[in-house]
Amino acid sequence: MKGSRKGPTPPKLLAWLNKAGPDWQPDYPFDSSEVRDEVRSGLLAEQRGLCVYCGRRLDLARAGETYHVEHFRPRRHYKPLSTTYANLFLSCGQKDEHGKPSKTCGAVKADWFDEDQHVAPDYPQCTHRFRFMLSGKIEPQVADDVGALNMIKNLRLDHPELNKDRGDVLMMIDGGDLDETDFWEPEGRFAQNYAHLVFQHLGKLLP
Numbered sequence: 001m002k003g004s005r006k007g008p009t010p011p012k013l014l015a016w017l018n019k020a021g022p023d024w025q026p027d028y029p030f031d032s033s034e035v036r037d038e039v040r041s042g043l044l045a046e047q048r049g050l051c052v053y054c055g056r057r058l059d060l061a062r063a064g065e066t067y068h069v070e071h072f073r074p075r076r077h078y079k080p081l082s083t084t085y086a087n088l089f090l091s092c093g094q095k096d097e098h099g100k101p102s103k104t105c106g107a108v109k110a111d112w113f114d115e116d117q118h119v120a121p122d123y124p125q126c127t128h129r130f131r132f133m134l135s136g137k138i139e140p141q142v143a144d145d146v147g148a149l150n151m152i153k154n155l156r157l158d159h160p161e162l163n164k165d166r167g168d169v170l171m172m173i174d175g176g177d178l179d180e181t182d183f184w185e186p187e188g189r190f191a192q193n194y195a196h197l198v199f200q201h202l203g204k205l206l207p
């Protein structure tokens with residue numbers, strides 16, 4: 001799981017939330033494009049441009065189509081958290097790059113949540129709950145970690161497409177065709193596909 005290096009609530013969102021009163025209560029989706037844009041760009045930067053779950057690079061030009069604002073605790077069951085910044089992330093889906101319905105991550109997670117057995121998307125702790133075989137397969141770092149098993153199952157983090165992608169990346173790292181500089185440039189704001197995995201494999205942390 002990629003996770004995020006979460007920062008504080010951005011200022012425009014904070015001001016918008018503070019308008020709450022008898023006549024108006026904040027609700028999702030945001031009724032202000034300024035707030036929506038600020039939230040989206042803040043989340044993108046915190047996640048280095050990658051899906052919070054699988055770590056694929058988000059297609060920045062196709063917001064709302066190939067990626068969406070993800071409520072970690074789903075809106076349906078946690079309405080008061082629907083505009084809480086700490087509960088918001090970006091996930092790939094609703095469609096994949098070919099325009100087909102996404103088969104992994106937030107799109108399949110939908111309203112699932114287990115308050116007692118989940119992995120919070122805090123980088124790097126969340127990445128460390130998993131290990132990745134050279135084949136690209138994913139397993140919990142500790143075999144009986146029910147939270148990690150729940151995330152793999154409910155987000156389909158073991159989907160064959162993800163396994164293949166991850167296996168390809170690790171093979172190119174071990175073969176010397178790619179190294180960490182292909183996944184993160186110090187001056188860049190965004191990482192490349194599966195950078196969290198590459199850095200874990202190399203025993204390092206993604207900035």
Ligand SMILES: [Zn+2]
Pocket residue numbers: 051052053054055056091092093104105106
């Ligand atoms: Zn994803």
